[in-house]
Amino acid sequence: MADNQGRRFSCGIDFFHVPDLRVAVTSATEAGFDFVCTPISHPRCKREFIEGPARNRGGLFAVPDALLSGQEWSSSIVGKISPWILPDSVDEATRYNSEKALNQELSYASHLSLPAITVQLNGGSVARLASILNSYLNTSLGHQQVWIQVPLCATNNGNDAVRDTALEDPWGWWNTLRSMCSFHKRLGLVLEVTQALPTDVEIDRWFGEPIKCLSFPTSIFRTNKKGYPVLSRGHQEMAKRFFKLRIQSIVSGNCQDPTKGSNSYFQYLEHVHENQPPLDDYQKFVRGYGDYLQWPLQPLMDNLDSQTYEVFEKDPVKYARYEEAIYLALLDRIESNHNETYYGNGNNSIGFSVVMVLGAGRGPLVKATLRAGYSLQTKLTVYAIEKNPNAVITLQNLKAVEWGDQVTVVSTDMREWEPPCKADIIVSELLGSFGDNELSPECLDGAMKYLNEGGISIPSKYSSYLSPFSSSKLYNEVRDCREKDRHPLISFETPFVVHLHNVHIFSDPLECFSFSHPNSGSGSRSNDRYICLTYQSPSKDTVLTGFAGYFEAILYKNVTISTVPERHSEGMFSWFPIMFPLREPIYVKAESRIDVHFWRKSSASKVWYEWCVTNPYISGLHNPNGRSYTIGL
Ligand SMILES: C[S@@+](CC[C@H](N)C(=O)[O-])C[C@H]1O[C@@H](n2cnc3c(N)ncnc32)[C@H](O)[C@@H]1O
Structure with a gap:
């Protein structure tokens, strides 16, 4: 069923143990669930590859493929990697055994063409796991996704004396793993909702990540007066925020009241999903454009259609x-x-x-x-x-x-x-998404000769703005923009117009370049510009993947138009933001300083931007001499 924002509610059920998969799939479908999360191997089938009682055990370690049709395996089943598999264990035998078992389960998941598999993380030691998953992602064919499951809040066993923030930061665990896997686009996230709610800063940070599902353990539900499961107000509000990302849900754990059945969880979550304010005209217009990259228009060089x-x-x-x-x-x-x-x-x-x-x-x-x-x-x-x-x-x-x-x-x-x-x-x-990127300054300079002394230009001034952001999705979209026979860096040195969706903008926008008309020094003052902008990162570590660009124009006196988020002209949809990507994501420690340099440069026939981060890490200069992207004069 679709919510009032046109999004269909999709929910799976996560079984710890499935004695009969055919029965489980049928009952889950009858209860309304769209998919079933089930262990790839039998939970009690802990294989041993070096020594031990199971070393020579025969028999099946997983259910045979003929149990379900190929269509069912590839659309309704998410396979769970056994939780006892610990390739990063300090114990060598466990490590060796885990690597073997993990490869065995991955191979079987691939054989079944499962749409996704889940891997649970319990801490930040993930190097060996990342190495195995990385080679799996780069060698396995098809579209199978690997969903990394992490809790929204980690527990520190109540022992504040030995509080280790790295141990308590599930985002950090995930970041290590996905960074080691080079932000592979088939890596996604299942966020496990915990009784404790994360802070707003922690929630915001997840918005730049490729979240696929929110998993709701039945243990976090309360019971209403009629005995049905409900979430606390805080959990509801948080779930609604995440649902805006068009993610799926998973119900995991035993039914707290078997008489109500598992579909009582499904129905309740569907109700929360649907219970959102209706879309306004702007939201209706932008629907479907989320994170879709568009080349900026060049109305001077090209003829618009x-x-x-x-x-x-x-x-x-x-x-x-x-x-x-x-x-x-x-x-x-x-x-x-x-x-x-x-x-x-x-x-x-x-x-x-x-x-x-x-x-x-x-x-x-x-x-x-x-x-x-x-x-x-x-x-x-x-x-x-x-x-x-x-x-x-x-x-x-x-x-x-x-x-x-x-x-x-x-x-x-x-x-x-x-x-x-x-x-x-x-x-x-002649304003583009970045104000000056459709060459309004150059065109209007050419027109100033026929404006009367004391005449008025509408617009009289426009300025661009930039905010740093984190988005795994956009990083991958840019990487996928690679064109045949062209250098792979080109797309990372190209600004794109995009409606930002799966993105975490983590600092307020700062003004970048300004142009005024009439320009007192018109003809003499160059339209080339340079600025160094300094931002403060949020109170949690994050990853910088690019800069979002906006503009604001003073048309005349106090009449303005703006795409800057806090001052966005309500209902105006002519301009989406522009984004300037970075070739490599940059890890940014909490509350640290980010310095970025931006240039607007020109030659007789073109204009282009160059950009470079110098703090906390030097990114290299993007688009030097307009080698990847220019705007034709
Ligand atoms: C962004 S469109 C705006 C069109 C229209 N004013 C509107 O608001 O719908 C900019 C228009 O300016 C035209 N244009 C751009 N540069 C120009 C130039 N140097 N001389 C004349 N027209 C130009 C383009 O062809 C295009 O039609």
């Missing part, structure tokens, strides 16, 4: 803000009576304002300008300048059927245009 314009034009906020800004700018002009200085446009200039829409696309900002002029009952001469000849057809048609002589459509690059008069107001939207 009709569908792209159509999506822009559906934004309910952007054009309203522009209209408000144009309205206020016109009002100020009327009030300060600065409207008598135009020449050459054939009109009696007194009482007119000349507005030039630069990069008019299919005309929405021209319409916003006309609406603002109409509201103020002021006379306007509007120029719509557009370099995309396909969009110009739409503009010319609008002029013919709607706008008439009030609007002049000019099919040209704004940097080359020789206008018949100067503008009082120029209106443009």
Whole structure:
């Protein structure tokens, strides 16, 4: 069943011991469960490979494959690696035995084509386990996932005197293992909900990790007045936060009240899953785009297509803000009576304002300008300048059927245009997800020559912002972007536009580059920039995998648009964040300093960014000389 956010609730049941797998699968399906977690080998079948009573034991160590159909094995069964397998034990015999048994179970899981196997971690000594899993992940075929199971909170046996934070940090155990496995994309996580709740900082940190399931032991449930299992409010709220990541659930352990049956847990968790606030329009729009990488548009170098314009034009906020800004700018002009200085446009200039829409696309900002002029009952001469000849057809048609002589459509690059008069107001939207990455600074510099002295640019200023983040998912998405016959580093030196989802942004955004128009030193002041930003990492160790980029624009006076999370213009969906990846994840100790350097550089034909982390570890310079990614001028 789907929750009110369109996500289907999916839940498995985890059996410690399964005497009859066929019966277990049937009863789990009848109770509503989607899959069954079952030991790969018989729990009592502890194999011995060196010596001991079981050394020469014959018979089957696992259930035969013919018991279920191939379809059932590959869609309904998650195999559990035996918990007694300890490849990192201090005891050599246990280690040797464990390695053999682990390889045997992995081999059988592969034979059965199980969709996933789970491996329980109980501490941070995982080197040998990681080594075996790494070679399994890199040699086994198919899509089988390895889910590492860790508790949300580790217990320290109540002995604070010997408190060892490394021992108590399940994230640290997981981080060691997955780092040794180079963040393999088939490694996932099962988080085991514990009676004790983690702190908010600890929960936040998991949001950058590839969580597949939340496992609910029946022992953490309470019983309501009717005798049914329920979770404490704290557990419910935490579960709802994790459910936003579209993860599955697992119920593990014995039914506390057998008369209620295991489906009482299923139904309760389904209820918690469904009981979430409905999506607003913005959330509906972004659904399905989570962590999906897109190459940033290059509207200067390329011609946007009709569908792209159509999506822009559906934004309910952007054009309203522009209209408000144009309205206020016109009002100020009327009030300060600065409207008598135009020449050459054939009109009696007194009482007119000349507005030039630069990069008019299919005309929405021209319409916003006309609406603002109409509201103020002021006379306007509007120029719509557009370099995309396909969009110009739409503009010319609008002029013919709607706008008439009030609007002049000019099919040209704004940097080359020789206008018949100067503008009082120029209106443009050449802003990319990082503000300046669609080359608004360069285009508007080229247009400044036709803005009247004292004229207004909408936008008047825009700034980019950056936040460090951790995301195993995005790291793998970037790694997978590798193109045939191209250097594997290229994707790590390319900024991507992406709706951030399975991501932990761990520091507030800091301002990066700013541009103002008109720029007092226009033509002389370079649009190249450099900045070093310093962040403080959170109170828990984490892993830095990239930087999220946003922008904020002052359209006119106090009319702004923003994609910076805390100030995001509500309901505006024209821009997703941009992200700058790092070639290698960087381990960041709690409360330490992160220094990142960003450059905006240019040549006669292109603009590009370079970036480099120098603290806590030097990442190497990304995209030097624009070798992997440039924006064409
Ligand atoms: C991001 S789109 C915005 C289109 C439209 N104003 C809107 O809001 O839907 C930018 C537009 O500017 C045009 N453009 C970009 N650089 C230009 C330039 N140097 N001269 C003229 N048009 C340009 C592009 O072709 C594109 O139509």
